[in-house]
Amino acid sequence: MRYSAFTVIKQALTGHKDWKPAWRDPEPRSEYDVIIIGGGGHGLATAYYLAKEHGITNVAVLEKGWIGGGNVGRNTTIIRSNYLLPGNEPFYELSMKLWENLEQDFNYNAMVSQRGILNLSHSDPQQDAYARRGNAMQLAGADSVLLDKAGVEKLCPFLDFDNARFPIKGGLWQPRAGTVRHDAVAWGYARGADTRGVDIIQNCEVTGFLMENGQCLGVETSRGTIKAKKVAVAVAGSSSRVMAKAGMRLPIESHVLQAFVSEGLKPIIPGVVTFGAGHFYVSQSDKGGLVFGGDIDGYNTYAQRGNLPTVEDVCEGGMALMPMIGRARLLRMWGGVMDMSMDGSPYIDKTHVEGLYFNGGWCYGGFKATPASGWCYAHLVATGQPHPVATEYRLDRFVSGKMIDEKGVGAQPNLH
Amino acid sequence: MIINHPLLGPRDASEFVYLGDAALMKRPDWQADDAAQQFYEYLYLRDNIAGQHRELWYHEQGDRSWLVVTRNTETHEITAVELARDVATREGHAV
Amino acid sequence: MANYTLTASSPLAGLQQEYQGVTLAEVTNKALVSISVPLGGETALQTAVTATYGVTLPVTGKSSKTSVDNALFAGMSRDQCWLFFETDNIRPVNIITEKLGASGYYTDQSDSWVMLSLAGEKSRDVLERICPINLDPDVFLIGDVARTSMEHMGSIILRESEHNYLLCSARSSANSFVHAIELSIKNVI
Amino acid sequence: MKMTSQIQQVNRVSQGLLNNNTEQSLSFEFNGKSMTGYAGDTLASALLANGEKLVARSFKYHRPRGIFSAGSEEPNALVELRKGAYQEPNTRATIIELFDGLEAKSQNYRGSLKYDLMAINDRLSPFLSAGFYYKTFMWPKAFWEKLYEPIIRSSAGLGRLSAIEDGDSYDKGFLHCDLLIIGAGPAGLAAALQASRSGAKVLVADEDFLLGGRLNAENHGVAGAAGHEWAASTVAELNSLPNVRIMPRTSIYGSFDHGIYGALERKTDHLASSGGKPRQVLWRIYSKQALLCAGSTERPIAFANNDRPGVMLAGSVRTYVNRYGVTAGQKVAVFTNNDDGWRTAVDLSDKGVEISAIIDTRDKAPLAAPKGAAVMMGGSVINTAGRHGIREITLSNGQKVPTDCLAVSGGWNPNVHLTCHQRGKPEWQDDISAFVPGHALPVGMQVAGAANGTLTLASALAEGHAKASEMVSNIGYTPSNSLAPDSNDESCAVSAFWYVDSGKDRAWLDLQNDVTVKDIKLSHQEGFRSVEHLKRYTTLGMATDQGKTSNVNALAVMADCTGKTIPETGTTIFRPPYTPVAIGALAGRARGKDFRPTRLTPSHRWAEAQGAVFVETGMWLRAQWFPQAGETTWRESVDREVIQTRKSVGICDVTTLGKIDIQGRDAAAFLNKIYANAFAKLPVGKVRYGLMLREDGIAMDDGTTARFSDTHFVMTTTTANAVSVFRHMEFARQCLWPDLDVQLLSATEQFAQYAVAGPNSRKLLQKIVDADYAIDNESFPFMACAEITVCNGIPARLFRISFSGELAYEIAVPARYGDSLFRVLMEAGQEYDVVPYGTEALGVMRIEKGHAAGNELNGQITAQNLGMGRLVSKKKDCIGNKLSERSALNTDNIVELVGFRPVDVTEMLSSGAHFIAIGAEASTENDQGWMSSVCYSPELKMSVGIGFIQNGSQRLGEKVRAVDLVRGKDIEVEITSAHHVDPEGERLRG
DSSP states (O other), X not given: OOOOHHHHHHHHHTTTOOOOOSSOOOOOOSEEEEEEEOOSHHHHHHHHHHHHHHOOOOEEEEOSSSTTOSGGGSSOOEEOOOOOSTTTHHHHHHHHHHHHHHHHHHTOOOOOBOOOEEEEEOSHHHHHHHHHHHHHHHHTTOOOEEEEHHHHHHHOTXXXXXXXXXXXXXXXXXXXXXXXXXXXXXXXXXXXXXHTTOEEEOSOOEEEEEEETTEEEEEEETTEEEEEEEEEEEOTTSHHHHHHTTTOOXXXXXXXXXXXXXXXXXXXXXXXXXXSSSSOEEEEOTTSEEEEEEEEEEEEOOSSOOOHHHHHHHHHHHHHXXXXXXXXXXXXXXXXXXXXXXXXXXXXXXXXXXXXXEEEOOTTOHHHHHHHHHHHHHHHHHHSSOOGGXXXXXXXXXXXXXXXXXXXXXXXXXXX | OEEEEXXXXXXXXXXXXXXXXXXXXXXXXXXXXXXXXXXXXXXHOBOOOSSEEEEEEEOTTTTOOEEEEEEETTTOOEEEEEEHHHHHHHHOOOO | OXXXXXXXXXXXXXXXXXXXXXXXXXXXXXXXXXXXXXXXXXXXXXXXXXXHHXXXXXXXXXXXXXXXXXXXXXXXXXXXXXXXXXXXXXXXXXXXXXXXXXSSEEEEOTTTEEEEEEESTTHHHHHTTTOOSOOOTTTSOTTOEEEEEETTEEEEEXXXXXXXXXXXXXXXXXXXXXXXXXXXXXXXX | OOHHHHHHOTTBOSOTTOOTTOOSEEEEEETTEEEEEETTOBHHHHHHHTTOOOOEEOSSSOOEEOOOOSSTTOSSOEEEESOGGGOEEEEEXXXXXXXXXXXXXXXXXXXXXXXXXXXXXXXXXXXXXTTGGGSSSOSSTTHIIIIIHHHHHHTOOSBOOOSSOOOSOEEEEEEEEEEEEEOOSHHXXXXXXXXXXXXXXXXXEOSSSSTTGGGGTSOOEETTEEHHHHHHHHHHHHHTOTTEEEETTEEEEEEEGGGEEEEEEESSTTSSOOTTSOSEEEEEEEEEEEEEOOOEEEXXXXXXXXXXXXXXXXXXXHHHHHHSOBOSOSEEEEEESBHHHHHHHHHHHHTTOEEEEEEESSXXXXXXXXXXXXXXXXXXXXXXXXXXXXXXXXXXXXXXXXXXXXXXXXXXXEOOHHHHTTSOOOEEEGGGTEEEOOSOOOTTEEEOGGGGTOOSHHHHHHHHHHHHHHHHHHTTOOOOOOOOOOOOOOOOOBOOOOBOOOTTSOBEEETTTTEEHHHHHHHHHTTOOSHHHHHHHHOTTOSTTTTTTTHHHHHHHHHHHHTOOHHHHOOOOOOSOSSOEEHHHHHXXXXXXXXXXXXXXXXXXXXXHTTOEEEEETTEEEEEEOOOTTOOSHHHHHHHHHHHHHHTOEEEEOTTSEEEEEESTTHHHHHHHHBSSOOTTOOTTBEEEEEEEOTTSBEEEEEEEEEEETTEEEEEEOTTTHHHHHHHHHHIIIIIOTTSOOEEEEOTTTEEEEEEESTTHHHHHHTTBOTTOOOSTTTSOTTBEEEEEETTTEEEEEEOOOSSSSSEEEEEEEGGGHHHHHHHHHHHGGGXXXXXXXXXXXXXXXXXXXXXXXXXXXXXXXXXXXXOGGGSOSSSOOTTTTGGGXXXXXXXXXXXXXXXXXXXXXXXXXXXXXXXXXXXXXXXXXOOEEEEEEEEETTTTEEEEEEEEETGGGOTTOEEEEEEGGGTEEEEEEEEOSOOSOTTOHHHHO
16 A cells, blocks of 8 residues: 555544555565565665665565564664765765655655754864865765854754863764654565565574575575575674674674663754764654764673663763753663674675675664665675675775775774 | 672773773784784684673773673673783783 | 072872861872882792881782881782882882882882872762772771772772772872862762 | 641642641642642642642643652653753653742643643544554655654654753762662562661662652551551661661662662752752662562553543552542542552542442452442443543443542552563563563562562562572571561452453553554554564653553553464563663763863963963863964964974973883883884984884874883873873783783873973073083984983983974973973073974974874874885884785875975965865865865965875875865865975984
8 A cells, every 4th residue: 555645544534444564474485586684774675675676576584583673773863974985975875865765765754854963073183084074075975064163053052162171163064964763764665675575574583594515595594494596694783693604704793882862852952963072972853852872882792782881971971062951861771783893884795605695794874874785785686796886895805904994993893 | 790800809891991802812923824814814803702702801990901801792791700911821822 | 500490299289178077188298109020020029028118019909008118018900019108209219229129110100190188987978979999898998909980080099097098090180080079078068 | 737728738638648747838839820738748749639630731642631640650740840950841740759939830732731732633633643654744755854844843742951051960979789679668678677687788779758668658557567657667777777778769770780770869859959969869889689679560441531630540549648648539430450449449438538439340349349439340431521631431331420530450560670671571470460570680680579579568578578588698698587577468369451442432551652552453453563563653652651551551452453462462671761860960970171081281380371272182181372462363373383493492291192111121022012113122212203003004103212221111102092002002911922021101190291392492401401411412312312300300301302393302300390390491491582382383393394193193094104114114023014014005006195285375275175186076086185284384484284195105296186175175286295394304403
């Protein structure tokens, strides 16, 4: 059923009787052209674009639990394309363009809201670095505005301009950045893929790969063996565990990133704001909650929960930046497990096993990348060639030293 | 979290700085024939274990010792804490 | 050469404050020299220390007091002891070298730290707001020493007597450190 | 009690447990209306006493809402408390302690609370079903951000922030205990008694201001006394013990790894003003064992229009009458599926309140009904009426019963929240029809009393006592042989009953977010069947109460839809915090200037007196420049400082550079591994520039290291990397090369260090260096170092090093002499017109000289990029040399550090510009590099810069464009040597 104001009104007047499940609940078939492991945002987007852009519809998405239950459903919903390096910026700008047309494309309102992101700077060198980055963004066709202090004050008068330990010097503003209703992204892609014939199979855990002569021929699952011509893994957060079943060690560590939401408040924060002298970023959801976060906890973990020092550190950053939020209350905190890569940038690549593809290492930037990740991964799986904006995302890039290290902290995943 | 320091007793993990897998203590021989490959694997590839993980923590707000902590990455349970220097001396180390 | 003179100043200009139940005072009469143990030289150093100071080197987290120079050895790590002692010599390392010879590596730390004495019945209530160490009097005994972090500042805490503590933190952030303690006092008392 | 206030307080039926000693009434204002209450009241009990029913509006439909509960589970009665900088949105009236002068307002309405214009949403509710917004608002595309979203946003949220800085302060603290007892109800108090008598160090925390939990809300007896009296005397006994700390008004909001609990103590929230003290204290509790005695929360039964003001939890209605002496209505009906509901009727009736009806879904009455109450067994309430508050209920037999308060009880859910914080899952217990704590509890935690599903009094007391014995013995204490306080078990039989079919009407589950039974059914119909999908699709349990009174009922509805049992359908787990915590409290003191400590340099006082402008450099405050009278722009001051230094002499405080004291027999061998360039053969008395690589071959830091003896070196690091370099070296020392005899100590704080630079620097220094030490060029050449004395015997270290490119020294003295030395240098330098210079002039001179600093050493740059590839020794092993050989780091086209000058010398360069070939399109493909640092060179009288450009060293003299789109600049620049000034380095050797 196509969603529209008309159908909503019609259903409202007839007691909502005709709404159908947003996606089917099929039994797995014995063989597919492509199996995608992971029913998160990236896996579902890949299935959607395989079907829609490449006409490959004999596809199954295998999800261990419920779709959208991983990081696509537990992030701070920010989208942006404000990257510095040429290996990254064109990719994220493609993602931004896909976001801008997403809802009409998949007929689902994911509430893409381009309210802008403001990265604050607190020193001259930081402002210089933002200038370099803002220029790199524009070179790649993205939008960026370098703001001085007065420009920041105009956008966000509620920041601490008078008494800050690290005074605000300016910032980098990307007007087209914003937020998206995260769950809806998974559901929209799932519904769009399902409509085009993709089987979305929940509660189906992959327990091993079918390998023969260096070739991947399918997977073993909790619901039986399923064969496939190609197997594409998109299980960020669990990448190492899954790829270990194919005998691979990855340049990835698993870390937890906590996120926080306050009680609902009347609108007060216009866009996304990030602190440049501490670990804090915030936006306000359409429901009124302040959605905020900071740094990862910093130790390897597979537990979807964090610890107090990070919670306090984030709130300290928040109060240092905008002391008006002191009496807003933290309502809920949660943690998501991140694939932290060795240079802070992701991998979308073939593996040394024929027919086995890998997508992961998204660090905590995976959500904003969802459309482009699906787009480029589908391109790779369908054509065998990397998409032009994702050519640098090679698994073996460290062998030759082609790091894509935005932060410049080197091979230490917990610092990215 | 609390790390039970072998010399100091229980200390809040926030006093420590985390580095990563204790395999980082096993720095390869720079003169090996395949040193380039060995260094690549040493620095960039990780077992990233879901379970018992031996890892390096530095007691920056304490005695400045590096520790090898054995911690379960699924439950966070810590089952062993040793001074890294002892481990390095015992298990061999960089040349 | 013209005759110029350098005058010494302490980080807090000899601060001394009294509150109900607690006093806070800068300690300015102590030198601090770290003694590092050369690899394999534990016994030699121990012998030298016992011979000159009449005490054994404390383990990490404990301290040993001696009447020589009113000195206190604090075990800071497995291969480091820090020696607090009274002197007005501007080259405290020389004093140690004279006593212990080449049995250790010595580094003057006297000017690296601001030292504060926090004393009185309310001292633990004050510290409770900033110090993560368990200061239960049955756990953190007299003579115990710990290096930790208070209000984002690296600090050393030494229990000198029932209710008295010696606190050290970096000299450059002495004002922030004393502010943290004074704010605790204000919040508690 | 005063008669005047009693007249006003129409629903006050007795004194309850309100404090006898503070009989004076308290006045307060709600929505501008003055009322009175008593000490010991909550805002909710006082509002009920005053007959205020309508207190709020719901989130989505703006339905009228009243007080629903008597505790922290409250979904409805959220108010804006206080005003201005103290305004506190979404505060639950049920936990606000009444104080004199309290002011509170309702939230989330337009117009008036009674006639809320947004109540139109209620009429539109068929169109606003669960998830409706995902299906529409997509056309035309531009309308989402311009029209639809602004409308949705403007109706978002409940309360308002004032947009003013929080006027109160907060504090934090650390507590340690053997046994943490969470909740001071019967189980908690029994446990505390037993544990404390056994000698353990016990901490008892309870969110309430009156300890005792349900004992204060019931009429049960304990140990021969009234329950509340036993609670009071037990608390008094515990308070007298040295090994017990009792913390009322303290919520344990989270359970974290290894026995760490987060607690929030409300210090002054019950007072009219905080009086300058912290409003709240956030405690981090380190416990060896923790006993959760958090009690249970009553759940309602859903039926049509069950959301009207006056529909309340039956146990809460009982709390109000027993503890606060307030009846929630004059004509109260009870709707229950369990025995407990009956006690509400009995207790109210005992206080003379009329009970209009008791409706029990079961067939057999457990107790005798109070006089005058109509009893309907096997029935239910199927609807309610009353616009701003309940007026009448309709029973399943069609009978309509007038009532102004309907007390509903659907049974009790153990408060398992903290058991879930480490992702433990609760388990279903059939006999109480509720989830109880699962087996995977946080390590060290146990659960007792109602929180554990032990819902009756004597059993809860016994369980608290027994668990305490077990837990103290776990940690080495011998349990005291005292007995548990005796009491009786009340009847608590329950028969699961979750919702009444509401036909076309809506039956509410989540009262705050307006999630109804229908929404759950629609969610099921559309395939959102797992608990996670259900919550996300309907927003169930996402409100400020985290679904404390709604989640289990919603699960039951979903279970009905799927034909499965509740535990098969799913469990609900809870995340921290248990109750919402102010962000200000989580930040503690860290805000404003106290966000992080401030480090001051030894010359700070002097610089401040000179009117220096300071800049934050990490934690340090450094003098940026020293304005003089008549100077109106920073450039004037900086240019003067540079010119004067280059012409004569200038002094700069460089104390902030990291200093590491390195000693040991193997110190030289160690440095050889740390630095990329060779160090083993550095002679004593010499300084050498050192470049440190990370293991991946990227430049980590640079600085100089001086050798004072065979076994003693002193390293300097950059200010920014002082801490990380020390950590890195300790890693190398302890983990990589433990056999080397080397010891490290930070000496950053020990020495005040000043750069003395300029052609007259030697002459100036000669005035203070003691005569024993010769510092002429021959005795003390470039890159010499020595331990000397100054000003008659003060020990000092002198280094002949130069960052400015001039003849220059750095002199270090013990920090206690730092302030004095700066003053002496300024005084002695008068004859040379010495200037102090700040970080800006320092930066100008280093850019003129082509030295890399933080803008260049940004973690992405190799030695090759810096033009120092040849420095990396291939003859030794050092950190980073192997991986620096990788192919992509050594192509012909890597970026290299060179200088840049504008072709039109009147143009100003800008940092962050990218280099594009003349005539080429400004695009990522054509990007050749970037300008990293620029300055105005007073010496060259033009803007100069350094930056990275592909193959730069081979392109000197070439012209390219520096494109700075964010600043609207696009200018031609010439590639030059990075050494704009004195490229041969003659000055510094002079």
